[in-house]
Amino acid sequence: MRSKLFWPAIILYLIIGFYLNYVNYSEPYIQIGLEEENGRWVISQLYYKDWAEGQNISVGDAILTVDTEPINELKQLRYKSKILSANEITILKPDGDLINIHIKHLDIPQQFIYVLIIPACYYLLTLFVAFYLHFKQRNTKLADLLILFMLTVSLAYVSSGVSGRMDTIGIIVNRSSMLLCLVILLHFLRNYYSFVKTNWVFTNNIKLFYILPFIAFILGCVGTIYPASNDILSNVILAIFFILLVIILSILLISYFKYSSPQLKILLNSILIPFLPFLFLYALPKILFHTYILSSEISSLFLLLIPFSFIFTQLAERLFDIEYHITRLRYYVIFSLIFTVWFTVGLYLIAGHYLTMTVMSGVAFFTFASLVILFYVKEKVDYRKRKILFSTKGDYIHQLYTAVDKIGKTIKINELLEKFAYEVSMHLELEDVFVLTYNYDKNEFITNAGESITIDPDIMEEIRLGEIRKIDKVYIAFLHQDAHFKRALVLGHNNTIQLKDEELLWLELLLLYVNNFIENTKMVEELLEELKHMKQADDGQLPWLNKLLWLRFEEEKYQLAQELHDTNLQEQLHIAREVDVLVNAKNTTDIQEKLAKIHKQMVASLHELRTYCENLKPPLLDTLGLNAALEKLIRKVQGRANFALIYTIDRLYLEDERMNLMIYRLFQELLNNALKHSYAASVEIHLKEMNDGFEIIYKDDGVGCNVEDIIVAESMGIQGMQERVKAFNGQFAIDSNINEGMFIRIMVKEGSETLDYDAHSG
Amino acid sequence: MITMLIVDDHPIVLEGTKNLFQENEDIIIDTESDATCVIQRIKNKPYDIYLIDINMPLENGINLARNIKAIQSNASVILYTGDDITDYYPLILERKIEGILAKTASKEQILRTVRAIANGEIVLPKNFL
Structure with missing residues (x-):
């Protein structure tokens, strides 16, 4: 089916439809059964009994003329003993009265509504919907088939009344369209299956079936030539119709039980449910109890809903949506119904005596309708004002949770954006979802917008935080913005998209999360970068300290150089000069002796140098350990001291x-x-081991001093010791008085120092 | 025949010390300036005597002596230092080393010590007692 069939189909529909409706309008449908009695046509059956009573027509009356023509000249009476339609009839009552009856449509409201008005309305409605679908749906093959299907159903319906009048064209149209609509439905289903990617369980050769309506057309023509065969022919057509219907239903049932996809479920429902009133309210009671609850005219009206229910499959390609709307409606209806019953029962108990059943049912219906409307209004208000939504599944929050959870596991921003787009496309069942990055400075897009979708840079510039805009065929949602880039999420789907409030809210929330997440990720990245820089610049953290240290080092070096220059260097110079003298000496007799003397001097100088080095770097400390080094120090002191040293x-x-x-x-x-x-x-000096530390106790019986003086005078290196001990988190206690000796106690706990160190490094 | 490895991180001292033994053909000298390479090196080729400087930056001579003795129990170690050698006498008694020499010691002293130790004797200066 191609869209070029549209206009021919519409024109044909207009012409035939106009004719059919005109026939329906031209004469009211009265359907009076007749019997030939003594050469006269006598009424045997009246279809519209109320009308007949009002017009004083009763069984047994003889009909003389129909539309001013004598009844004997009515052709159809040869095949069918019925007057189907007429504007005017003349009857002869058994008592000899002649009555001339003008029949107007409004005289028989039932026929007026069911035979004229409803078919005409349906005809026009179908026309409008066909145009709407044609211009809205961009001529997809499915839409075209659906349009044709609806048109043929409409023609079949409108023509059914006309064919009832034994109108030639009406019969032909009715028979062909009845079969044609089913074949088109079959065709539509086949294409729809491939559209939703479901296996088609029936033959793919649909075109072959188009022979059937053609046969029906021929049979219709035959029927007009040989009117006597009409009954048989219509039975043949009905049989084929029935077979086709069974085929279609079994295809749907089989594939539904095989694949049970939601799309098929809805498709099946939309065909089966309209049959239910006809089946349960008319056909079954009629067969079982010979009575009916709803007349066939009314119950078959539901069948006309079938084409329209298919529109859903076109308008909302995502059948998911329909399910949402249906479940929501069901939810509201059940609530409203329960309350209505409650309310009506209450009303009956309180005021049942004063109210008629009609008033009661009116109130009940009004209550019910108001409640349903109220629910919808409440939903809208809730969404606009409080961002609360009705949720059919109740799993939006859960899905939001899992989506955030999944996205949250990423570390890099790009990966995050990819996952986000994927989650959105999965959840909203959209095909084209991607993140668009826009560079502010260069005014250009960084990520490719895709071939099918182009976004205006102005829109990118405009869009603000928390905004989701619908532009043409896509939604564009603000995602994140920083100094250089603006990111937006673009959502599109097969050139058509309509997101529900619930989905928009979901998206909005997720966007907010992602926006925060990007922000936080960036903040963490920046912090890490800063930390790295700080680590690199750690040495320069305290410039004054560095300067101080440097100055101190330089001072030390200067002092060292000065000392070496004053002592060892002079000695070495002296030795060098002596050796030089020897080298140039002419008298070599006592050279050995002199060299030995110089060697002695050199060794002495070396010893001095070694002592000097030992002062700078305590000997033995890193070879033999602290104890050996201390022992050596003490031996040296003992060698020089005038006091007794106890240690x-x-x-x-x-x-x-x-x-x-x-x-x-x-x-x-x-x-x-x-x-x-x-x-x-x-002098006593002790080094004592303590729990996780040590203690040094110094005691002398010397001259002592005033403690304050020492500290102020910065002499004796006591302050230096104090500082050093403090630096290691130790305690330094000094007790001294003039002529009372001196007592110093130093305590350092290794644990506290380590702990402190850890605290700083941690 | 005596084989000896001299370990010292100062190349000039290493060269000077090696030169001391030049005239003695019965003493074969090898040198090593990196203390950390010694253990690997002597696994393939052990020496009779090791003359080791004490103050080396990466591994001090006392530790090196212990490590050598751990893999070569018959090795004889002579420490060789610019420090005051009296501090290290206890190491001889603890059998951690076989001898100790000052860097200021004369050639004769050094040769005598090496030969004595090669003969399984221990040479101690008088001031040790």
């Missing part, structure tokens, strides 16, 4: 090796002070 040195097991140097320096400082300033007779 004990515990073996320490310290984790931090730098402590050894500190202890050594403390000993050195204390003993040097004793040597230089104490004038003591005896």
